[in-house]
Amino acid sequence: MHSYDYLIVGAGLFGAVFAREMTNAGKKCLVIDRRPHIGGNTYCKEIEGINVHWYGPHIFHTNDKEIWDYVNQFVSFNHYIHAPTAIFQGKVYNLPFNMNTFHQMWGVITPEEAQAKIQEQIREAGITQPRNLEEQAISLVGRDIFEKLIKGYTEKQWGKSCKELPPFIIKRLPVRFTYDNNYFNDRYQGIPIGGYNRLTEGLLAGIEVRLNTDYFSEKSYFDQLAPKIVYTGKIDEFFDYRFGELEYRSLRFEHEILEKENFQGNAQVNYTDVNVPYTRIVEHKHFEFGRQPITVITREYSKKWQKGDEPYYPINDEKNNAIFKKYETLAQSLPHVIFGGRLAEYRYYDMHQIIGSALVKARKEKMSF
Ligand code: FAD
Numbered sequence: 001m002h003s004y005d006y007l008i009v010g011a012g013l014f015g016a017v018f019a020r021e022m023t024n025a026g027k028k029c030l031v032i033d034r035r036p037h038i039g040g041n042t043y044c045k046e047i048e049g050i051n052v053h054w055y056g057p058h059i060f061h062t063n064d065k066e067i068w069d070y071v072n073q074f075v076s077f078n079h080y081i082h083a084p085t086a087i088f089q090g091k092v093y094n095l096p097f098n099m100n101t102f103h104q105m106w107g108v109i110t111p112e113e114a115q116a117k118i119q120e121q122i123r124e125a126g127i128t129q130p131r132n133l134e135e136q137a138i139s140l141v142g143r144d145i146f147e148k149l150i151k152g153y154t155e156k157q158w159g160k161s162c163k164e165l166p167p168f169i170i171k172r173l174p175v176r177f178t179y180d181n182n183y184f185n186d187r188y189q190g191i192p193i194g195g196y197n198r199l200t201e202g203l204l205a206g207i208e209v210r211l212n213t214d215y216f217s218e219k220s221y222f223d224q225l226a227p228k229i230v231y232t233g234k235i236d237e238f239f240d241y242r243f244g245e246l247e248y249r250s251l252r253f254e255h256e257i258l259e260k261e262n263f264q265g266n267a268q269v270n271y272t273d274v275n276v277p278y279t280r281i282v283e284h285k286h287f288e289f290g291r292q293p294i295t296v297i298t299r300e301y302s303k304k305w306q307k308g309d310e311p312y313y314p315i316n317d318e319k320n321n322a323i324f325k326k327y328e329t330l331a332q333s334l335p336h337v338i339f340g341g342r343l344a345e346y347r348y349y350d351m352h353q354i355i356g357s358a359l360v361k362a363r364k365e366k367m368s369f
């Protein structure tokens with residue numbers, strides 16, 4: 001006799017949405033997480049009245065009204081619009097790449113002038129079909145922007161040359177020929193009022209959660225608790241690395257409280273020079289328009305993932321995708337385990353995509369009742 005209908009490994013957004021959906025459908029869930037808190041990478045720690053994005057800056061954005069309405073059941077969102085800036089050798093540039101950036105880079109004023117400059121640099125580079133991130137970047141914004149705003153940041157972030165990285169990573173960023181610094185094109189955007197924990201607390205309300213609990217420490221005990229398991233951890237770890245280790249990037253966060261009201265005037269400033277060791281500095285109060293007399297900043301350093309580190313980013317190059325495919329095929333032979341989320345699906349998913357994926361998988365599951 002099972003004690004629960006679902007054992008859910010991971011209290012991040014995927015696990016929390018899936019648990020909510022199954023609970024609403026009358027099923028009994030147990031959620032476990034090895035960390036001491038819920039929310040996965042969206043977790044915020046409150047320091048002196050400021051919600052500190054403990055695992056990196058999180059901005060919610062989506063084009064999908066269903067997903068927007070879904071999260072708004074649990075928390076309201078403020079009107080924050082993400083507009084990070086980049087610093088290269090003492091000069092400030094707007095992001096994403098738009099008319100402000102082109103003006104700062106070349107002094108051009110009109111979209112025609114900017115397009116002509118980019119076309120000239122693409123022609124000089126002789127790229128027809130971009131095969132890697134470097135060629136993709138030059139084809140989108142030209143060599144100057146690649147050299148000053150992309151190359152150093154990307155090589156620090158991923159620990160590889162831009163020639164070895166897949167083109168899709170840079171296509172995440174909009175390129176616009178308007179004076180518009182909004183980092184996203186999506187219709188809906190904001191930060192949960194009161195922080196992300198409000199969202200995950202709302203999703204998990206009334207659901208049993210055990211923290212500081214690692215599935216692998218007592219796998220056979222947990223496996224007999226429920227006929228179905230939802231697993232949101234690393235897929236290679238689930239299968240005991242039998243096809244080899246998947247690569248991830250990890251991060252080191254250096255949080256600091258400063259006795260001043262405003263350190264950098266923006267929630268996020270990227271340091272695109274390869275000689276600056278961190279990739280970005282986040283000043284958390286600006287996500288919520290905070291007026292506290294002090295401020296909290298976080299310097300973010302990227303590093304290779306090693307056992308014991310948190311795996312933040314999957315590295316979706318050909319080699320790793322091929323290893324992932326083998327794990328994915330093996331996963332299909334275990335119909336009682338649902339694999340979901342950024343680590344189990346080994347994809348560079350944003351929050352709205354995780355919520356979408358959890359809702360689709362939950363809907364499919366409900367059809368099997
Ligand atoms: P996670 O949040 O990683 O949750 C998985 C949970 O499973 C973790 O809490 C982990 O401790 C637990 N777990 C793993 N293995 C075990 C085990 N063996 N036993 C018990 N528990 C286990 N998205 C956006 O939309 N906008 C952004 O601005 C944005 N910025 C980001 C910045 C950074 C630095 C990072 C890393 C991600 C960012 N994201 C952003 C992506 C967002 O964090 C993810 O899409 C989302 O949080 C993933 O949810 P998840 O549940 O799949 O994974």
Ligand code: UDP
Pocket residue numbers: 086095149150151153154157169170172173270272
């Ligand atoms: N990127 C860059 N310069 C920047 C910002 C981003 O070259 O100033 C590149 C980099 O390769 C990064 C990718 O664009 O990994 C995606 O950026 P995004 O801001 O979406 O990264 P995330 O916030 O998910 O780490």
